[in-house]
Amino acid sequence: MIQGGFVELRDIEIFLALAEELHFGRTAERLRVTPSRVSHVIKKAERRIGGPLFERTSRTVRLTPLGERLRDDLLPAHTQIQRAVDRAVAGARGISGTLRVGYSTPWCADLALQAAKVLRTRYPGCVVRTQEIQFNEPFGPLLRGELDLQISEFPVRTHGVTEGPVLLRERRALMVPADHPLAHQESVSMEDLAEVPLIRSDGGLPASLRDLHMPVRTPMGRPIPHGPSYTFWPEVLALVAAGLGASIVAARAASYHARPGIAFVPFADGPTVDYGVLWPATGQAQLAMTFVDVLVDLR
Known part of the structure; x- marks a missing residue:
């Protein structure tokens, strides 16, 4: 970062993620950094911009009017940059193929289908197939390799399943x-x-x-x-x-x-009902992780 703005893309990502999560711990978990790293980036930005971006208490984190304006100005540009990078990565790695996505509720299905539409627009060689998950076997298809990703309730804490980012927090x-x-x-x-x-x-x-x-x-x-x-x-x-x-x-x-x-x-x-992305603990291919990035953008 420099006086009056951001230079490092990672710092912009940290600011925008905190502006959405309004929680240092969740932001750190989402971006796979430490909470101290998030705090350091925000403090550095506030010093160089010359004003507070967030109001912090022991219980809440809120954007200041200055922080809201910065978020609104940065978000469209950041999204455009990310999409340009995604297209370049797709071209270099040949992102294509069929992705199998499960969902547990109609609103998770809505999000999956919206993301599928975006993915097909960006990468015409991709196909997304969706499937409803039944409550009597919530992770069976994922663990058997019948699905690549799943959008359903958190927390899971089940052997063989990795929790990705939270997409929805519902009352x-x-x-x-x-x-x-x-x-x-x-x-x-x-x-x-x-x-x-x-x-x-x-x-x-x-x-x-x-x-x-x-x-x-x-x-x-x-x-x-x-x-x-x-x-x-x-x-x-x-x-x-x-x-x-x-x-x-x-x-x-x-x-x-x-x-x-x-x-x-x-x-x-x-508590709220939280919904997020799950995938097998054995890992995921580039297509699946690209789809996760689209889901995060849409949430």
Whole structure:
């Protein structure tokens, strides 16, 4: 960096990533650098630009108006540079072939198909085939080599699977029968889960996801009633509509799965539902990593 602007592309990437994540740790993890490296780059930029780019407290990180203007000015140019580099790499390495991508939700499918369209535009020799992942076998196709990449819920922490970047962070909602008392509230809390049976997967999900989406106790230790089990996602909609239980979902599920007999009530507390890219721990080819870069751009 020099007075009044950026010179090193990596420093620009760090600034733009922090402007999006608003978290030093997540930015460092995403770019595979240390948090101290992120802090050093930002402090150096602020000194040389002559003003603060971020407001930092012990709990939050926010862009200043100066930081917002810099982000808005840099982002289009950075995207154009990255695309030019991608095209050069594709030409040099001959990026082409078929990429098999799995997804666990309709909104993950939307993102995968948008990325496929961009990839085909940049690299006409590429073909992307998509496939829905079932909850009873969330990583089987990936581990068997039937898929190259997968977009689904985090965290995974499963042997043989590598977690890539987070693409979506979604507020959670409780999907309940429309005639249940909770359906008429503006929001629910994690403690409200003690008041309704929670529908559960009949197997396949790793403990990290099962504990997050199907807890057995509330934060205060109250037991959560065990509702019926399911194998495939459409069963959950039918079970909830029949009044047999509730399910924790991403809030945007209301736009995709609304039907008579079901209500979606947002949580006022609790973690988000995060979705990201997964690939086999054995590694990936250039085409797959190029597709991941496109996904990150689109998010």
